[in-house]
Amino acid sequence: MNLEQQLCEIFGPDACITEGKRLERYRIDQVGDEAYAQLPAAVVFPTHTEQVVRLMRWANQTGTAVTPRGGGTGLAGGAIPVAGGVVCSFERMDQIIEIDTENLMVVTQPGVVTSRLDAALQPHGLFFAGYPMSEDICCVGGNVAENAGGGRAVKYGTTASYVLGAEVVTPTGEILRLGGKRLKDVTGYNLLQLMIGSEGTLGLFTELTIRVIPRPVARAVLFAGFPDSRSAVECVTELKRISALSSVEFIDGRTTRATNADLPASDRCRLPDSADAFLLIEVDETDAAQLSHVVDAAERAVVAAGGAVVLRGSEPRSSERAWKLRKAVPWWTKRVAGRWHSMEDVVVPPAQVPALVAYADRLRTRYATPVAVFGHAGDGNFHITPMKAQSMSEEQWSSVIPQLLSELYLTVHQLGGTISGEHGIGRKRTRYLDIVLSESERSVMRRIKHALDPNGVLNPGVALDEG
Ligand SMILES: Cc1cc2nc3c(=O)[nH]c(=O)nc-3n(C[C@H](O)[C@H](O)[C@H](O)COP(=O)(O)OP(=O)(O)OC[C@H]3O[C@@H](n4cnc5c(N)ncnc54)[C@H](O)[C@@H]3O)c2cc1C
Incomplete structure (x- = not known):
């Protein structure tokens, strides 16, 4: 049997691609540099866990590399099939299984687009706080595999703080059900946290249990210009003393101006010529009365640091305008360079x-x-x-x-x-790992990888150096 026939036996002909232009989409993620691109031999689209189990058993028998993929928005090349082989795309495992309003938890498949999860939680007054700023294009499984953070991590922490349980298929094709609907758990080694942030190298997430929190009812943004980077970043320390602000984002002056000019005219902010650095400060509260008090205090801190407020508002329109500018920066760098x-x-x-x-x-x-x-x-x-x-x-x-x-x-x-x-x-930084991790630390990581993936079939060439 050829590759296509073997994979079709597991996935069926509609959930497996082995040739043609459709493979192209899976050769790279958002890492930017085409030098990392690699065409896979096949892409498969599981719809249930048992298929993932069969895929990994087959991969071990045939020595074929498997690369898990969510939205493909990663910026380090983690979803690139470095060794060719099969991309396992979770885009069809896209069901929100349960919104549990009693436990304040959600059970979801990994291929749910992150902003869709948030939209489903909104009518219940709930919020998944650990999401990245690519929320409209990335998936929950990818967020967990990367332990994503984002614009609001300063107040709410990263994805790992919210993952309570996961169904994971190991590289050798066993199913692990780690954690669950429990807020505390000290039962054996914390395999759940080992899997989170492992960049698809230790297991494939097929189901996730995530803690959610009451949705803030009021939100306001201050967008401020500063004479230089130093005054802007020194202001951050003062701002953080006021309250737990939900975001404090920095953009240098040149990048702010260039990105702003690149936006459609109706979305642009009016930027003062004198400013050479900008802060986007966001405050959110579950109590609306508290909001303006905190924003006033933040504005005083900005002015004391020599800054000037460009935009202040709790209207979605003003807040969206400032965030649009901030979110456009990575796309601007990509477009110009x-x-x-x-x-x-x-x-x-x-x-x-x-x-x-x-x-x-x-x-x-x-x-x-x-x-x-x-x-x-x-x-x-x-x-x-x-x-x-x-x-x-x-x-x-x-x-x-x-x-x-x-x-x-x-x-x-x-x-x-x-x-x-x-x-x-990902793929991008493996050669620099020795700058920050000792040989002993990297060796322990390699031994963990080998224990779980003795044939090295799951996402080889990602997250670890060769040693
Ligand atoms: C414009 C832009 C803004 C961004 N902003 C942020 C930000 O604010 N914060 C942030 O943290 N990141 C950010 N990112 C990076 C990226 O969006 C995140 O890392 C995101 O979590 C990746 O999710 P994904 O579904 O696209 O994963 P992918 O890129 O598909 O995969 C990422 C990694 O996860 C693995 N993986 C995917 N699904 C699974 C699964 N089900 N099981 C096991 N492994 C899996 C892959 O193998 C790969 O190693 C941004 C990216 C862009 C393009």
């Missing part, structure tokens, strides 16, 4: 944010190339994004970027941080 940019995801202790941003500003002159600096200032997670200068040749860029990244990662490590806060190691 194409594959010649590298969106980074470094994270440092909150108190080291001013040092990190000052260093990122220096990178521009040191490497004579544009560097967009933006990200989740409230939790120290920054998307420092070097882009190829127009004057630089492609060859120059290819030799400069590994050097620039090694230096950035080393600096971040020295500041007490690490190389990824939310996007993961």
Whole structure:
């Protein structure tokens, strides 16, 4: 039997692609650089767990690599079928199984688009707080596999804080039912947390139990300009003393202006010429009366730091306008620099944010190339994004970027941080792992991987170095 016949036996002819243009979509995720792309031999679309079990048993028998995939929005190449083989796309496992309003939990399949989960929770006054800013295009399974964070992680934490249970198919095809509808659990090793954030290398999520919380009833945004990066990031510390703000996002001045100019005219913000750095501050409360009190205090902190409010509002329209600008930044970097940019995801202790941003500003002159600096200032997670200068040749860029990244990662490590806060190691950062993890730490990880995946068939080449 050929590959197609073998996979058709498990999935049926409508849930398996082995040739043609439809394979193309699965050769890359949002990592940007086409050099990472790899066409799979096949893509399969399970609709139930038993098919995933059979797939993994078959993969071990035949020595075929399997790459799990959700929305394909990852920024580190984790869903790229590096070794060819089969992509297991969860897009048809897209049922929300139960919204349990008594326990405040939801049980869902992994292929549910994250914003659809949120829309389903809304009528119940509930909220899944651990979602990333790609919520309209990513899936819940991918969020759990990456332990995604996002614009509101500073108040609500990352996805891992909300996952209570998971059905997982191991690389050798066993089903594990980890955790469940329990808020506490100290029964054996915490395999659930080991699986979360393992970037599809230790198991495939086929069902998830997620804790949800009461939905904030009131939300307001302050968008403020500052004379320089330093005054903006120093203001963050003051802002965080006021209250648990739901977002504190930073964008450097040049990137803000360029992204704003790239938006349709009706969506643009009016930006003061004097500002060279911006903060998007969001406050949400379950008590509406408390909201304006906190926003007033935040505005006073902005002004005291030398900033000026560009936009203040609790109307969805004003808040949407500021968020549209912030969310457009990654797409702008991609549009102007194409594959010649590298969106980074470094994270440092909150108190080291001013040092990190000052260093990122220096990178521009040191490497004579544009560097967009933006990200989740409230939790120290920054998307420092070097882009190829127009004057630089492609060859120059290819030799400069590994050097620039090694230096950035080393600096971040020295500041007490690490190389990824939310996007993961994926395919992109494996060669830099030794900058932040010792040989003993990497060796323990490799041994865990080998114990669960002795034939190395699940997402090989992702998250770990070869040793
Ligand atoms: C514009 C933009 C904004 C973004 N903003 C954020 C942000 O704010 N915060 C953030 O954390 N990330 C962000 N991301 C990155 C990305 O969206 C997240 O990492 C997201 O969680 C990936 O979900 P996905 O469904 O697209 O996963 P994919 O990209 O398909 O896969 C990601 C990883 O998860 C694995 N995987 C997928 N499904 C499963 C499964 N069912 N079982 C086991 N493994 C699986 C894959 O093998 C891969 O290693 C952003 C991306 C873009 C393009």
